[in-house]
Amino acid sequence: MSGPFDLPPDPFDDELDRLLPPLPEPPPQPKPNGEDNTGMQWGQRDVVRFCRDIDDIATFKAGIELARAMLAEGFVFEGDITIELIRAARRSGISEKEIARQIDSLYNWHPSEDEEEQEREALPTINASSFAGKAIPIRQYLDGFDFFIKDDASFLTGAGAIGKTLVILQLAAAVAYPVDAIAQTNWLGNAVKVRGKVLFYSGEEDSDELHRRLDDICAHEGFDLDRLGDLMICDMAAEEEKALLRPHDKHRDMLVKTSLFASLEKSMEAENPALLIIDNKAQIIKGNEMSRDVATDVVNIFRALAKRHGCTVVILAHPSMSGIAQKTGASGSTGWINTTRGQVNMRHPDDEQEGPDDGRRILVAQKANYSRQGRVVNVVWDMGCYRCTDKPERAGTDIGRADRAERVFLKLMKSYEQRGIELSAVASSQTTYAPTLFFKDASREGVNKREFERAMFVLLDKGIIKNIVVNEGKYREKRRLVLVC
Numbered sequence: 001m002s003g004p005f006d007l008p009p010d011p012f013d014d015e016l017d018r019l020l021p022p023l024p025e026p027p028p029q030p031k032p033n034g035e036d037n038t039g040m041q042w043g044q045r046d047v048v049r050f051c052r053d054i055d056d057i058a059t060f061k062a063g064i065e066l067a068r069a070m071l072a073e074g075f076v077f078e079g080d081i082t083i084e085l086i087r088a089a090r091r092s093g094i095s096e097k098e099i100a101r102q103i104d105s106l107y108n109w110h111p112s113e114d115e116e117e118q119e120r121e122a123l124p125t126i127n128a129s130s131f132a133g134k135a136i137p138i139r140q141y142l143d144g145f146d147f148f149i150k151d152d153a154s155f156l157t158g159a160g161a162i163g164k165t166l167v168i169l170q171l172a173a174a175v176a177y178p179v180d181a182i183a184q185t186n187w188l189g190n191a192v193k194v195r196g197k198v199l200f201y202s203g204e205e206d207s208d209e210l211h212r213r214l215d216d217i218c219a220h221e222g223f224d225l226d227r228l229g230d231l232m233i234c235d236m237a238a239e240e241e242k243a244l245l246r247p248h249d250k251h252r253d254m255l256v257k258t259s260l261f262a263s264l265e266k267s268m269e270a271e272n273p274a275l276l277i278i279d280n281k282a283q284i285i286k287g288n289e290m291s292r293d294v295a296t297d298v299v300n301i302f303r304a305l306a307k308r309h310g311c312t313v314v315i316l317a318h319p320s321m322s323g324i325a326q327k328t329g330a331s332g333s334t335g336w337i338n339t340t341r342g343q344v345n346m347r348h349p350d351d352e353q354e355g356p357d358d359g360r361r362i363l364v365a366q367k368a369n370y371s372r373q374g375r376v377v378n379v380v381w382d383m384g385c386y387r388c389t390d391k392p393e394r395a396g397t398d399i400g401r402a403d404r405a406e407r408v409f410l411k412l413m414k415s416y417e418q419r420g421i422e423l424s425a426v427a428s429s430q431t432t433y434a435p436t437l438f439f440k441d442a443s444r445e446g447v448n449k450r451e452f453e454r455a456m457f458v459l460l461d462k463g464i465i466k467n468i469v470v471n472e473g474k475y476r477e478k479r480r481l482v483l484v485c
Helices: 013-019 040-051 057-073 078-091 096-107 115-120 164-176 207-221 259-271 292-309 321-325 335-339 401-418 434-439 449-462
Strands: 153-158 198-202 231-235 245-247 255-257 275-279 312-317 342-347 360-368 376-382 385-388 465-470 478-483
Touching: 040 057, 040 078, 057 078, 057 096, 078 096, 153 164, 153 292, 164 198, 164 207, 164 231, 164 275, 164 312, 164 385, 198 207, 198 259, 207 231, 207 385, 231 259, 245 292, 255 292, 259 292, 275 292, 292 312, 292 335, 401 434, 401 449, 401 478, 434 449, 449 465
Parallel strands: 153 312, 153 342, 198 231, 198 275, 275 312
Antiparallel strands: 245 255, 342 360, 360 376, 376 385, 465 478
């Protein structure tokens, strides 16, 4: 029997005749949006007609691309497409192995992958010897607390209504305020290191609320609101669709950029901002936050965006209930925090009493790959803004700290030996690790754990203390930390 499209006899023809009834003559006028009134039938016929021209591997791949586009638009059924493509490929003498590979690529395709290019091109490399003789790049931060790395992506986490948007808006105003008006602006009492334009992508607070908050910020800092022209707000609060990333149609753990992401990047190209603020993660990402692949993809996309445009990116995010309880600010997969280079968590202070909110908060450097991890900045809400309540350190207060740490380490070590308490230099030995035990001791004289660790290694290098092996060669062999003299 001859099919409706004059194709050679095939066992699938009867099924295709059922699925593809004759087209109406003449064709109806297209809908205003450009789609045909006959809907899916037109998409199927386009593929069938194209398949008639498939006669080699190149035209077969072109047919795969056309089918992919039509599947994405919902014009055709997967089964119908597969039937026609396989028929055309077999008719053209293409091997079964190649047919299977191309059909598999139709349904298992990542938009950013090009396997042939990856096979053809070697990875770009940098010879370490090329660093010789060059000035060492200075690591830079946006703020005076070294929270947010310049030209990289970081997270500001915190429970709902904790004050994330207000505190980051204060930073945005300090960065965007013109240098010719105020030569040095501050954020929470500490100098801002980078100045320039700021793009604020607001998925929750509308422009009216941001107006009210900026008015308070300007009054607090002595800014003129009419000089904040470099603070650009993208008000997405009233928009139903505000996602910048969404799951791939076939792979839910793979993300693709939306048209809004393209618009955001176009704005960045035009404005060249020094700071991009995303408020917040839940609003701009449609994806499973428990997936490590999703978490890693999101952070990598925004890190690449930051480096491409020479811009610091700060993404606001809410922690899970366990993240709040454990005071980590984490939520979902560990990939979120593991992939980013910095995370600041805003929360209530540890000594907060039950009752009405007293306005006190702390900002903790929960993750800091390149600066002091665990740094705490105490702030309090006052007249519509947060202000820092920490006393500034006097110049020279760090002089002698290393010597003091060594002295206190030796003092505590002698005390513990006299009491018969075992000590270890192995960090995994939580019950005997010397820096941990000394940090919990009331006689530590203000020395912190990291200073104790540095002191321990210095004393080991000097030979004043050493590790000895106990029960050598036996099942219970272990190392102990002891004084040499």
